Amino acid sequence: MKKRLFFSLFLIPVLAAGLYVYKSYFARPYLTVMGYVRMADGLGRQTAELIAAFKEEMSIGFVPTHRTRKEDVPEGIWRILKNRKRPLGKVILFEDCLFFPGHLPYQKFKTPAASDQIRIAYSMFESTEIPPEWTLILNTYFDAVVVPDPFLIPVYKKCGVQIPIFMIPLALDLSGFLNRPLKERPNTPFTFANLSSCVDRKNQLTLLKAFARAFGNSEKVRLIIQARSTFNKLERKIAQEIEALGLTNVRFAVNPLTKEEYEKLFESIDCYVNLSKGEGFSIQPREAMALGIPAIVTDNTAQTTLCKSGLVTAVPAPYPESAFYDWGRTYGFSFGCSVDEAADALKKVYDNYSAYLQQGKAARQWVRQYEYSALKPLYLSLIKPKKVLLGKENRITEEYLMTTSFELLKKYQKIARSSIHK
Template sequence: MDYCINVVGKFDAITSIGQHSRSFIDLISTNDQFINKLNFINTRPESNLKGLPKNVNIISSQNLHSYSLKEGISIFTDVLWNGIGDANYTKIPDSVIKLAYCVFESTKIPSEWVAIIENYFDAVLVPSECLIPIFKNSGISKPIFYLPLALDLAVLIDRKPRFFSKKFTFGSIGFLEERKNFHLLTEAFLKAFPLDSAHVQLTLRFSGYLEQSYYQKYFSNKKFSKTSSISISTGHYNRKEEYYDDLDSIDCYVALGGGEGYSIIPREALALGKPLLVAHAFAQEEICQSGIVQPVVCDIPVSAYYSQIHCKHLSFGTYSGVQFKPFLDDIISTLKVCYQNRHALYKDDLIAQRKEWAKNFSYKFLKRKYLTLIAPCTIELGEHNRIDDDKLVTNNKKLYSKYLFLQGKTKIYDIQESHSRENCKKITNKPKKVIIPGHDGGFFSLFNRFMSYLVWELYEDPKAIVLPDWRPTQIKKIYGQGIKSFCYGKPEDGNIWLKLFKPLPFVDISEDVYNSDEGLYADGVLVDDFNEKREPLLTYIQAYELYKRKDFQEWRNWYHFYFRKYVRIRESILNEVECFSQQYFTNKIVIAAHVRHPSHAMEQINKTMPDVNLYIDKIHRLIKAKDFSNNNCVVFLATDHEATIQLFQKHFGRNLTFVSVVPRTTLEQDAHFSLLSREEQLCDGHQIQHRLALDPNNWDTRLAEQVIIDMLLLAKSHYLMHVTSNIATVVSYVNPQVNMIYCEERNKIWQLLKN
């Protein structure tokens, strides 16, 4: 072989992403034909290269021009892009073939990854088959090959697992990230087994963590000071033997990550013969399908947030796709089942089955595939992309010709692909256009749906165009006579967006476009969902989880960026808000309460609305704790039922203010509602929007103006008492500085007051 192999990445002899480089280096360096032809370019100068084979040439990324590296194959094994300022991918030599070994942990890779792969690499290698459709659906057109990460499992496979002693130990090892659901594991463990149990324990070893606040909240010493059943330690392993001993001390390894691109340690635990309790999601689906582990259903979607990947527009992390988490009860029940069957789990035949399955990911089993990747005996142009033990198949003519060139079978490899560059430019330069239809819902249900698409589409493609089709005629076409909630404009009003907001600031999109089928839909895509695949927590009861997320503040700032840039409310509405706020809010501490009609219980996670007195009690306690006086404090109330106003007036008197001319349910209607059964109360028809929607003659854009005014006044408050609602969600990003206080009995308001 007359060409060189360049591995570009981080090297780690124990665990983490450094395993990627190590696998390629270990398997290639032991083959005679690559002696003195294997180079390593270290992307992390601070890392320890202990364990790097001596026959590997170490090349400085600062002096790539000094070496002849073009005639060969380069494999990039580090994180492809980790945020603004990360240019490690540019350290890859300009080789004939450039490959990216990539792993990601959600349903969509960042758009920056797509751009880097499409512009810098010839093909992608992924360690799990589940990543192939994820990369394709994210926009990757380059060939994608499945190549499992080879692991040095020989010592573990030969090692007999330690049989548990008096205490049965559940355990897990890894970097502390929320997606790994360690906090759910500790909560489930404490509920599954009594404190200070003499028979079972949980041990966690964290190699590190990014967020001190997350660690302190769930895993600080104070958190578990009252129990000896949970042991937590932190720190990197210095020796492989120390890591192996820790792994062997665990009687049942637990891996609950709801976003995993491969899962190294669970495979190593199986190589040792250990029982495994594992979340059934992403790369771990393959482990679950083996039939030799205890799977945990993992299907609650959450937006995938990467705090360490700083995006192009904002000062915090990146959202990309969706991850999953399991139900707490499912974890509890599976922990109990494993413990009850602990003796059966250590039968010799089961231990042997685990070790045998793990061999599929060993150096010995995968070595020929790795060698085929860099020096295939046979290269075939076919329908798919596949690496066999002795043959590489690709459907990409350019990559095919490059392999032939390296083997001396052709003198040219820079051929045109099936589509011309001119056509590519035409497709690429045309901005994506997305139309978000109106639907039968409350006003801020429509607005949040639109904002969700606006944020995500422009985040992924700043040139995209996102337009609303809020024409009542179109909504009636979809829902016919069965409209239950929409009441915000008549057919003759046209696209009601223009009645409430100025046209969105997209080039060449005039007001006329908003009311024209041809103008709106020309070269556009009409969506038929609520963007729940990318933003699963935005609407309905899921918003409760959004409010509780540790990155909720970052999420608020993110949406606020696009709201401020693209949404321009009509002056007439802003003037009403300004007049009201000047009259009542000037030089005041504003405590706002958004109190919903009891029938909105259907939208709460527990199907129950808090008693109105809870809001009142929380406001009184806040005033007392902050030492506010009647002179410097005002309570603003936004509500859709009259009874609440009367109750608030009894408690706050002149300190209470609200917009008076707003449709609300009457005292008689509320009295009738209170006589209904629980099932009847949870049916549609009791809310003010339902009552108004019944008669199209009541439909009026003024109803939309009124809820926008209430929302903007809530957004001017210092504190907001709220439950799960679309209006609370909108307020959270219209003004990210508002202190959001969720009204539920177990809400720890004092935590907010201490800050």
């Protein structure tokens, strides 16, 4: 009897530990996040922060589509990122570019859409058309797609996407900016800045020309262009343009920054400028707004949302041009601005800076809607909705998910029943 009791006392914790290990490392999770982790990139950042946000509320697996980068990864999720033994979950949230030549991450699914699984792509593009390969992949492998800005819904529909299209903004970790004091006064010299990838779409060459036209080589003003990466030898073109314009008040560098370096650099900025020809969301102007730093942006694509706030300086961008991508293909149009109108915007902010600073408090309040704390209920309603309704539109609220797709409705109901039974 004593032996049996001893054996039972020994066996119970062993079984409990084994069950914990199985559930934590080998069992099918509720959610699989499929994507890449790169904290200096929009989608790469969201992958990590979504896992951090929901790891206490549901079981989560991770399938990498690129090499995972450890720099600045949130604490507490590294165990999830390293685990490669879990099967795909009941819900899959795909957070990567759907396709470009030589990179086919969707093939990790191995099969088209499955009856016991909901596959959701979080997707964005920066022009008026998506690649035709994306349309085929979405319609074949996914049950729904989520885009971060309203401008993308008609773009995806026009290109033939037949699955439900939802809209949830990109969730941002703005705590490092919101915890700092609002901008109160300009630096000396006054500093304009752009912190983007060095690609043609970001339009740094136009920014350089506009800056030169507005201020010349004035010692009272400087421009910082800090790029995290570069493509198609654009770095050389920018350096040559700086030399051709004879500018000694421009600082140009291409190297990725740590989160601490990035946030510290923002403190030295007086006005953030993004003259991009096309954006799928646009993160940095929102970070500037969180600090109360005036922002200048082109009024096109997803940046129209920023312009509608009335809290940024909008530069008209009425000039369509073929949207050329780094792999040598064009998809629809992006929209450029004139050097003169960009220069006028720079001068306007510089000459009336105290008036623009007064908008800082309102800008910070407006941008709070993009914080994780504000958007987490919508992402939760996407992944694990309280209620699913069949309706005339595809919409997500905190209380329900509405879809036009009867098939998607049935899948959510089936997964909800299987989760209850377990």
